[in-house]
Amino acid sequence: MLKQHLIAFVFVSCMPFLQTTYSLSLSGKLSNGVLLSNDASGKYAVIIDAGSTGSRLHVLHFDRNLDLVQIGQDFEFFKAIKPGLSSYADGPEAAAQSLKPLLEKAEAIVPKEFRANTPVKVGATAGLRLLKGDSSEKILQAVRDLLKNESSLKYKAEWVTILEGSQEAAYIWAAINYLLGTAGKKYSETVGTIDLGGGSVQMTYAVSKEVALKASKLSKKETYIQEKNLLGSTYHLYAYSYLNYGLLAARAEILKVSRNSSHPCILYGYHGYYTYGDVAYRASAFPTGPNMKKCRAFVLKALKINAPCKHKKCTFNGVWNGGGGDGQKNLYVASFFYDRASQVGVIKTNVPSATARPLHFLSAAKRACRTKYKDIKSVFPNINESDRPFTCLDLVYEYSLLVNGFGLNPFKKITLVKKIKYKDSLLETAWPLGSAIDAVSSQN
Incomplete structure (x- = not known):
């Protein structure tokens, strides 16, 4: 009898854990501390805003109707780093490598089966435009090389550009x-x-x-x-x-x-x-x-x-x-x-x-x-x-x-x-x- 009561007690004590695990499995899965959507349909997009003071990552998830789907608690995943690409005027490779933490974070959030079809776009604004000579183009080319050689996301050369x-x-x-x-x-x-x-x-x-x-x-x-x-x-x-x-x-x-x-x-x-x-x-x-x-x-x-x-x-x-x-x-x-x-x-x-x-x-x-x-x-x-x-x-x-x-x-x-x-x-x-x-x- 005591054994039966003990089993019942252990089962009831575990209920909150089981409920939490079950609700997580319904709403999504954890990736690097971010609760992802469990929606297996739709599309992702990765946008990097390369501004004058820093670079900002935006990861967005759309359902099959192109409505936004939450990533964690928000409708986008956002992460910013400093300094901006224009701070690496004399080191294009270093400029490109500065984006690597953002790229790694994006790939951790986009499910593996979606990555090959998820576009990654880098839009540089005023800061890069003001660099002298061909410095800005060298930085952009280094970023293109990084995406082409080290990213599993969908990449096109024309998606890395200075925004008009x-x-x-x-x-x-x-x-x-x-x-x-x-x-x-x-x-x-x-x-x-x-x-x-x-x-x-x-x-x-x-x-x-x-x-x-x-x-x-x-x-x-x-x-x-x-x-x-x-x-x-x-x-x-x-x-x-x-x-x-x-x-x-x-x-x-x-x-x-x-x-x-x-x-x-x-x-x-x-x-x-x-x-x-x-x-x-x-x-x-x-x-x-x-x-x-x-x-x-x-x-x-x-x-x-x-x-x-x-x-x-x-x-x-x-x-x-x-x-x-x-x-x-x-x-x-x-x-x-x-x-x-x-x-x-x-x-x-x-x-x-x-x-x-x-x-x-x-x-x-x-x-x-x-x-x-x-x-x-x-x-x-x-x-x-x-x-x-x-x-x-x-x-x-x-x-x-x-x-x-x-x-x-x-x-x-x-x-x-x-x-x-x-x-x-x-x-x-x-x-x-x-x-x-x-x-x-x-x-x-």
Whole structure:
């Protein structure tokens, strides 16, 4: 009798362990401490974002319907390392080897039976582009050799590249429309995107096939229109990257317009310099402080609003505007537009997205431009110290870019976005997700 009770006690005591093991077997398996999905269908994609300060790994898993599947607790596996590839300018092999820990982690996460069909893509951004001579190409070739010789993932030479601004723009468009659930639908149901980075600003939206056939061309070989296959639908994307019109680069362009020692966009009481691209630009206020009218005039001059237009209609600096249409009807506006808006009260801080109107940037600009430099911290406490002298300039530029540059009605409703809700999670609207979607859509 005692023996029977002992057996029963041992069995009951083991129940929690058995339940835990059983639930793990249903939800997935452990690999290097990461709980993987048990879904044997679908596809994986491995994207390495080789930025200027570091390299970032994104591993994504899609089911047979190309919906994201969780890897562990999140919809992607993410790992970052420092420094970036551009730190190895004189050692291309060392640059490639720096990615090996990321590659090993990716291969540990992607099940063995999936690896041969899992694309691995490396997209380098600004840092690598700025290297002198053929240093960047040597680094890219060393990375290609690493993937070809030491990786079990699917590899193509053209998947290791420096991303053009228009490519990055198209990937961000794909990511946002995917998360919103508009990807795969008619082009007229998709949303357009404007992404304001530090060095460039990009506009992307889908146009009709008829507009695409008649589209203006950048040159004999280059076109404004990209064709993208996304979730079974073919889209004709107008995607253009305006180099030197990102927020940080634009500051330099606007400061260059003034030939005097003082500038109408700089806050009263500030006298200093702004450094961009290893060049220092004088940034000193007028004795009477900012002048909105003159500041706007300087901004419009920097935008080259009146540059000759060889097309039916241009945005600024002589660039074709894409023809407009339904794909531009709803606009999602990201990066520095979102950041400044949340810092100056155009939208609430820490919200994933919110609607606003270009006119709200003008209202914030008026408030900023009449604030003295010594008071700007108390008025706008969320702005970084290094950005405070340029609060007036930044907001005047963002308003002018939207209204005069891209031709938006000041009252048009736009969505400022950082993250988008996907199922029960918030996902960032970044290009690696768009690149992954592009890769798995192409496989379909």
